[in-house]
Amino acid sequence: MRRLLLAACAPFVLLSACATTQTSELDPAAPAAADSAYGMFLAGNAALSGGRSAEAAKFLELARNESGGDPSITERAFTAALMAGDIERAAALAPSGPDAGEPGKRLGRLVKVVAALAKNKGKVAKAELATDGIGFPHRGAAALLGPWVAAASGDVEGSLVRPQLRGDPGVDYFGQIGQAHLFERARRYDEAETDFKAVTSGDSPSEISVLAYGGFLERRGRRPEALEYYDAALKRNPANLAVRAARARAAAGKSPPAAPSIKQGAAFALLAPAATMVSAKQEATALAYLRLSLALDPDRSEAWLMVGDLMQQAGDVEGGRAAYQKVKATAAEFPAAQAKLAWSYQSDGDKEGALRLARAAAATGDRDGRLTLSDLLRANEQYDEAIQILNGLIAESKAPEWTLYYARGQALERTGRWKEAEADLSLALKMRPDEAELLNYLGYAWIDRGERLKEAMGMVEKAVAANPRSGAIIDSLGWAHYRLGDYTKAVEILEQAVELEAGDPEINSHLGDAYWMVGRKDEAGFQWRRVLTLKPDDKIKADAEKKIAEGLGPQQRVAGQ
Structure with a gap:
C-alpha cells in the first residue's frame, strides 16, 4: 500500500x-x-x-x-x-x-503543594510536601518538586539537595538539571556548571540540556562559548528549531534567556513525570501533572502541546484546539502547534480550514510551516502546489533529506510524472535503504505498474519483516503475489492485511480481486460492495462499481486501472 x-x-x-x-x-x-x-x-x-x-x-x-x-x-x-x-x-x-480513596488522597496532596506554591506560600507547600502521604505513583513528581519547594520556603541549603529516587532515572536526570539551575540561583556557578556539563555529556545530549547549558553560558557573559556549543548541537541535528532560535539570539547579541524562576523551575520539574506517564499510557495522571505545571507557568509551550495531544486523544477536539492555540507565536513550539491545529481540522473534514491555517504558518517563511502545508496539500490531492513547495525546501537544504525526496516522489507519482517520481524515490531509498515505508512505497509502485516484480517483491518482503503489523505493507506483499499470478498465496496474505486494516477500501478491493481469481466470486462481490461503504476515493469507487457490475472477466485486470 x-x-x-x-x-x-x-x-x-x-x-x-x-x-x-x-x-x-x-x-x-x-x-x-x-x-x-x-x-x-x-x-x-x-x-x-x-x-x-x-x-x-x-x-x-x-x-x-x-x-x-x-x-x-x-x-x-x-x-x-x-x-x-x-x-x-x-x-x-x-x-x-x-472515606476517601487512597489514590485520590495522594494526588490531592500533590495538588495542594502546587496550589500553595502558585500562591507564593512556600512554607505551606513545604509542610504539605513533608507529609508521608504522597506515595505511588507520585513519588517522582514529589521528589522533583522538593528542591523548588525548599527554595520557595527560603531553605537555600535544602533547595540544593539533588532529588534521587531508586529505580527512576528520570528523577536523577531532571533532578540534576534542576539542581544546576538552583546552584546558579544560589550564585554557586562552578557547581552549576559541573551539573550542566554532566547532563550534556555524551554523544547526543537532549535539547532540554543543550538549551539549559547554552543559556547559562550566555548569562555568564560567555557568548562565544555558547555559540560554539549551539553550533555543535546543530551539527548533530540541523533541523532543531529551538536550538536554531537560541543560536540566532546569541549571534545577534540579544539578551540571554533569564534563569528560571522558582515557579518556572517547579513547572519544568513536572514535565518529566508527565512524559513518563504518557509513555506508560497513564494519560489521566499525565494530564493532571501538565495542568499542575501550567498552574505554575502558564506560558509553558511544550506543556500546552502535550495537553492538546491528550485532549485530542480523549475525543475533546475543541479542548485540544484551545490548548494548541495557547502557544505563543514567539515560541519555538509555535509551528508544531499550528501544524497540530491544522491537522485537527483536516481530520474533522474541514479541509479549507486546515489549509488556511497551514498557509498562514507557511507565509511566515518557517520551514516546518511550509512542510506542513506541503503535507496537507498532498493529503488534499493538490499535488502541483505541494511539489512547488518541496522544490523550494529541497533547494534550501544544506544536506539531502530523504523525507523531502520521498514526499516529492509521492506527489510526482500521483500526478503521473513517473520517471521523476521514480528518481526521487530511488534517491530517498539510497539514503535510507532499510526504511520500511520507503521500501513499501517504491516496491508497491513497481508492483502496481507491473515492473521489476521480483526486485519489488524482495523490497516489500524486507518492509514486512521490519514492520509485520502494518496492514498497508502486508497488502503490498499480497498484491505482489497477485501480480505474479500466485492468487492462492495472494488471498492468504491479503486476508491478513484486511484483519489489520479492516477499514481500508483499497486493501478490501485487492482481496476481492484475489477472491475472484481463485473462483470465490460471491466473496469477491461482498468485498467490492464493502469497499463502497468505506469512503473510497473516486477512482477506487468507480472501479468497485464496475467490478460489481461486470466482475474481473476472464483475464486478470489490475484494480484501479
Missing part, C-alpha cells in the same frame, strides 16, 4: 468507560439535571465523559453540595476541576478523611 473523559470511574481514568447510555444521552443543560444531586451527578458524568471538564466540574460540585459532601462525588468533582485546570478549586476539593 502507498499510504501508510474523562469518565468519573476514578481520578485516573480518562476514557469514558463509566458512561452509560443513560448518562451519555442526558442533556447537561436540561432542567431535570438540576432537580437532584443524582441528576447533577449524571450531568457531570456526561460532561466528564465528553471531555468537557469545566462543565463537569460545575455540575459535580453542585451535586456534592446537594449530597452534603458525599466523598465519592467530592472525588469526582476534584478530578473534574483538576482536569479543567482549576487548581485552586481542585485543592479545596482534594479528597481527605477515612
Whole structure:
C-alpha cells in the first residue's frame, strides 16, 4: 500500500468507560439535571465523559453540595476541576478523611503543594510536601518538586539537595538539571556548571540540556562559548528549531534567556513525570501533572502541546484546539502547534480550514510551516502546489533529506510524472535503504505498474519483516503475489492485511480481486460492495462499481486501472 473523559470511574481514568447510555444521552443543560444531586451527578458524568471538564466540574460540585459532601462525588468533582485546570478549586476539593480513596488522597496532596506554591506560600507547600502521604505513583513528581519547594520556603541549603529516587532515572536526570539551575540561583556557578556539563555529556545530549547549558553560558557573559556549543548541537541535528532560535539570539547579541524562576523551575520539574506517564499510557495522571505545571507557568509551550495531544486523544477536539492555540507565536513550539491545529481540522473534514491555517504558518517563511502545508496539500490531492513547495525546501537544504525526496516522489507519482517520481524515490531509498515505508512505497509502485516484480517483491518482503503489523505493507506483499499470478498465496496474505486494516477500501478491493481469481466470486462481490461503504476515493469507487457490475472477466485486470 502507498499510504501508510474523562469518565468519573476514578481520578485516573480518562476514557469514558463509566458512561452509560443513560448518562451519555442526558442533556447537561436540561432542567431535570438540576432537580437532584443524582441528576447533577449524571450531568457531570456526561460532561466528564465528553471531555468537557469545566462543565463537569460545575455540575459535580453542585451535586456534592446537594449530597452534603458525599466523598465519592467530592472525588469526582476534584478530578473534574483538576482536569479543567482549576487548581485552586481542585485543592479545596482534594479528597481527605477515612472515606476517601487512597489514590485520590495522594494526588490531592500533590495538588495542594502546587496550589500553595502558585500562591507564593512556600512554607505551606513545604509542610504539605513533608507529609508521608504522597506515595505511588507520585513519588517522582514529589521528589522533583522538593528542591523548588525548599527554595520557595527560603531553605537555600535544602533547595540544593539533588532529588534521587531508586529505580527512576528520570528523577536523577531532571533532578540534576534542576539542581544546576538552583546552584546558579544560589550564585554557586562552578557547581552549576559541573551539573550542566554532566547532563550534556555524551554523544547526543537532549535539547532540554543543550538549551539549559547554552543559556547559562550566555548569562555568564560567555557568548562565544555558547555559540560554539549551539553550533555543535546543530551539527548533530540541523533541523532543531529551538536550538536554531537560541543560536540566532546569541549571534545577534540579544539578551540571554533569564534563569528560571522558582515557579518556572517547579513547572519544568513536572514535565518529566508527565512524559513518563504518557509513555506508560497513564494519560489521566499525565494530564493532571501538565495542568499542575501550567498552574505554575502558564506560558509553558511544550506543556500546552502535550495537553492538546491528550485532549485530542480523549475525543475533546475543541479542548485540544484551545490548548494548541495557547502557544505563543514567539515560541519555538509555535509551528508544531499550528501544524497540530491544522491537522485537527483536516481530520474533522474541514479541509479549507486546515489549509488556511497551514498557509498562514507557511507565509511566515518557517520551514516546518511550509512542510506542513506541503503535507496537507498532498493529503488534499493538490499535488502541483505541494511539489512547488518541496522544490523550494529541497533547494534550501544544506544536506539531502530523504523525507523531502520521498514526499516529492509521492506527489510526482500521483500526478503521473513517473520517471521523476521514480528518481526521487530511488534517491530517498539510497539514503535510507532499510526504511520500511520507503521500501513499501517504491516496491508497491513497481508492483502496481507491473515492473521489476521480483526486485519489488524482495523490497516489500524486507518492509514486512521490519514492520509485520502494518496492514498497508502486508497488502503490498499480497498484491505482489497477485501480480505474479500466485492468487492462492495472494488471498492468504491479503486476508491478513484486511484483519489489520479492516477499514481500508483499497486493501478490501485487492482481496476481492484475489477472491475472484481463485473462483470465490460471491466473496469477491461482498468485498467490492464493502469497499463502497468505506469512503473510497473516486477512482477506487468507480472501479468497485464496475467490478460489481461486470466482475474481473476472464483475464486478470489490475484494480484501479
